[in-house]
Amino acid sequence: MKFPTPLQSATLIKRYKRFLADVTTPQGELLTLHCANTGAMTGCAEPGDTVWYSTSANPKRKYAHSWELTQTQSGDFICVNTLQANALVKEALANKTIKELTIYNTIRSEVRYGEENSRIDFLLQESGLPDCYIEVKSVTLLQKSCGYFPDAVTLRGQKHLRELQSMVEQGHRAVLLFAVLHSGINHVAVAQHIDPTYAKLFEQVQKLGVEVICYKADLSPTEIVLREPVSVTR
Template structure:
């Protein structure tokens, strides 16, 4: 996936109010960026990090600049715009790059399903195969060389696991897809120390047929591409 507009670098001053970040450009101009990531962003938003941002030409936007990538002072690159995870997976599905998810004739996004008023990220269908429900989660939390999900307690994520479990029990394929958007992460674990309820549900739904797949992205200021499988453990 290529960025539609060239990304520009700046130095992070601070992130605040979840949706905003102040940066300073190489020319000394201070800007306020919109941050699409509402999570904790642990290790992804340290003052002094290099931020790569895009700029929208939409005149109605209060904050035309959007925070896309972080280059940490340790040398890692992170895609902090969580909206890109679904775009990456969709591009990969359309191009048949994910070997576990080939052989389907139609792809739909944000389809309502389940008993808890959910929307599945992707629904794959083929007349001769069971439906496949795919829920996408981005992984950016790095600790001691390993990636963790979630990075905060997530009741929404717990709901998604329950919904996937029901789909699997009803004879459909149900998949939890982790997109690793951090160059320093080479394996992923479920963060039992952060959200023990999520970790317990994760082990439960796997036993009931929910599949878990994880791919790592190659990240740069010009493009982001899902590239290689990564292992996931509970």
């Protein structure tokens, strides 16, 4: 996925009110960016980090600039715009990059399903095969050389695990797909130390047949591509 216009760089001053961040440009201009990431963003928003941002031509936007990537002071790139994860996975599915899912040719997005008023990120279909339900989660938390999900207690994530389990019980295929959007992460684990309930559910649904797939993105200020599988450990 190429960015439609080149990203510009700035230095992060602070993130605040969840949706906003103040930065300074190389020319010394103070800008306020919109931040699409409502999560904790642990390790992704340290003052002094380099921020890469896009600019919208829409005159109705209150904040024209959007925070896309963080480049940490140690040199790692992180995609902090959570809206990009599904776009990357959709591109990878269409390009047959995710080898575990290449047998499907119909890709549907945001389909209502389940008993808890949910929308599945992707529903894959192919004649003669069970439907395949895919829930996408982006991984950006790096701790002690390991990537972790979630980075905060997630009731929504717990609900998604229950919904995936229900799809398996109904005879469908269900996949939890981790998209690693941090260049420093080379393997992933469930963050039991952050959300033990999620970790317990994760182990339960795996035993019942929910598949776990994990792919890492190549990240740069010009392009993000979901490219290579990485391992998920317990």
